[in-house]
Amino acid sequence: MTLTNPHNLRIDIDGLMARLMQLGQDGALEGGGVCRLALSDADKAGRDRVTGWMRALGLEVSIDHIGNMIGVRAGQENLAPVMIGSHIDTVATGGLYDGNLGVLAGLEIIAALNAAGVQTRRPIAVAAFTNEEGARFAPDMMGSAVDRGSLEIGAALAAADADGLTVGEELARIGYRGPAEPGHITPHCFFELHVEQGPVLEEAGFEIGAVTGVQGISWMEYVIEGVSNHAGTTPMRLRRDAGHAAAVIAVEARQIAAKLGGDQVATVGVCALDPGLVNVIARRARITVDLRNTDEALLRRAEAMMAEVVRETAAREQVTITGRRLARFEPVAFDPGMIGLVHDIAAADGRKVMRMPSGAGHDAQMFAPHCPTGMVFVPSKGGISHNIREHTDPEQLQAGADVLMQAVLAKAEETEARS
Ligand code: HGY
Ligand code: MN
Ligand code: MN
Numbered sequence: 001m002t003l004t005n006p007h008n009l010r011i012d013i014d015g016l017m018a019r020l021m022q023l024g025q026d027g028a029l030e031g032g033g034v035c036r037l038a039l040s041d042a043d044k045a046g047r048d049r050v051t052g053w054m055r056a057l058g059l060e061v062s063i064d065h066i067g068n069m070i071g072v073r074a075g076q077e078n079l080a081p082v083m084i085g086s087h088i089d090t091v092a093t094g095g096l097y098d099g100n101l102g103v104l105a106g107l108e109i110i111a112a113l114n115a116a117g118v119q120t121r122r123p124i125a126v127a128a129f130t131n132e133e134g135a136r137f138a139p140d141m142m143g144s145a146v147d148r149g150s151l152e153i154g155a156a157l158a159a160a161d162a163d164g165l166t167v168g169e170e171l172a173r174i175g176y177r178g179p180a181e182p183g184h185i186t187p188h189c190f191f192e193l194h195v196e197q198g199p200v201l202e203e204a205g206f207e208i209g210a211v212t213g214v215q216g217i218s219w220m221e222y223v224i225e226g227v228s229n230h231a232g233t234t235p236m237r238l239r240r241d242a243g244h245a246a247a248v249i250a251v252e253a254r255q256i257a258a259k260l261g262g263d264q265v266a267t268v269g270v271c272a273l274d275p276g277l278v279n280v281i282a283r284r285a286r287i288t289v290d291l292r293n294t295d296e297a298l299l300r301r302a303e304a305m306m307a308e309v310v311r312e313t314a315a316r317e318q319v320t321i322t323g324r325r326l327a328r329f330e331p332v333a334f335d336p337g338m339i340g341l342v343h344d345i346a347a348a349d350g351r352k353v354m355r356m357p358s359g360a361g362h363d364a365q366m367f368a369p370h371c372p373t374g375m376v377f378v379p380s381k382g383g384i385s386h387n388i389r390e391h392t393d394p395e396q397l398q399a400g401a402d403v404l405m406q407a408v409l410a411k412a413e414e415t416e417a418r419s
Helices: 013-023 041-056 100-116 142-147 153-158 167-173 198-204 242-260 297-319 337-350 394-410
Strands: 060-063 069-073 082-084 124-128 190-197 210-213 218-223 265-267 271-274 283-294 318-331 354-357 374-377
Touching: 013 041, 013 100, 041 060, 041 069, 041 100, 060 283, 069 198, 082 100, 082 394, 100 124, 100 190, 100 354, 100 394, 124 153, 124 337, 142 153, 153 167, 190 210, 190 394, 198 337, 210 337, 218 297, 242 271, 242 283, 242 297, 242 318, 283 297, 297 318, 297 337, 337 354, 337 374, 337 394, 354 374
Parallel strands: 082 124, 082 190, 190 374, 210 354
Antiparallel strands: 060 069, 069 124, 210 374, 218 283, 218 318, 265 283, 271 283
């Protein structure tokens, strides 16, 4: 694999920054950051903007049944494309870069090739997948999972948000329930550029992460049914307190991470009490538990420990606890050749590069079982993400996008079916 930059192409960082800032207007929050939840009006505005850019760059755009948006630039030969993908939906406290960087860097690569008049052997596809975050509709990585056949389209379309609105209804409402069959493109290989969303690169003083894989993810929702009662008159022995049971689960989730140590993490992101009044013992609680580990056996152990906590708490507090699985992904390893390519291109470009796993889930993990897949990380300032203060310096964005471009160009000249 030649690592030279044959056309001496560089990403136009001003163009990339302009697109990031413009897309950041769709769902912009007072005081900075973005709330562009999947299939919201803000998501529609972002989708309209991105597909408009795709068409302006001369890409052939397809929208599939789950709303995935894929723009394809023709190659000299009608071979399987090199795909660059990520997402433009955000969490409610989103930054400008999570997901957006990967899609918009893909568009800047197309712009650079257009400006240089370069046509690659293979087509190049730029994809924005629906609902990567899973913040409004579970599971996360929904669009890429449907594209790769690991989530059935009917189940995805039926997923409902907290207000009972389904993915199918919302896709139709915003005009993105497209005609194309999900998975109609099987890429030659798949790349994703993404902010690290953690502190590793910055603390180590490195510029580029050659990502080795993604850790396992387990999301559960528990609905706890107790009995509402008077906060003052009800003796402790007579209480069936859904609020207390939820608090126990939250504390025990943290204890599980402490007991297992290592890479184990545990998060309670949702904890809603009903009726949620100062002087009423909660009759109902809804709580979510996000468990992750790089090791599948340890993740299963964490899940078993949490299930035991739920059983014991239900019995002791005399409440009923109903669990619902929201998402479950085993750890994924990326292709060693793709990891090596990202690493060597970054090193050849004089960048400090390290191999590292991803703590966050990504669309790339859906492609890893189907084609050679690799990711490029750039540092997150202070390791912050899913926070309106998410930031990466333009020079760091440029470095990551240039590595992505050279890796894409190298693979776009490959002739064999799969490396
Ligand atoms: O939850 C995740 O890791 C990703 O942001 N969806
Ligand atoms: Mn992301
Ligand atoms: Mn995210």
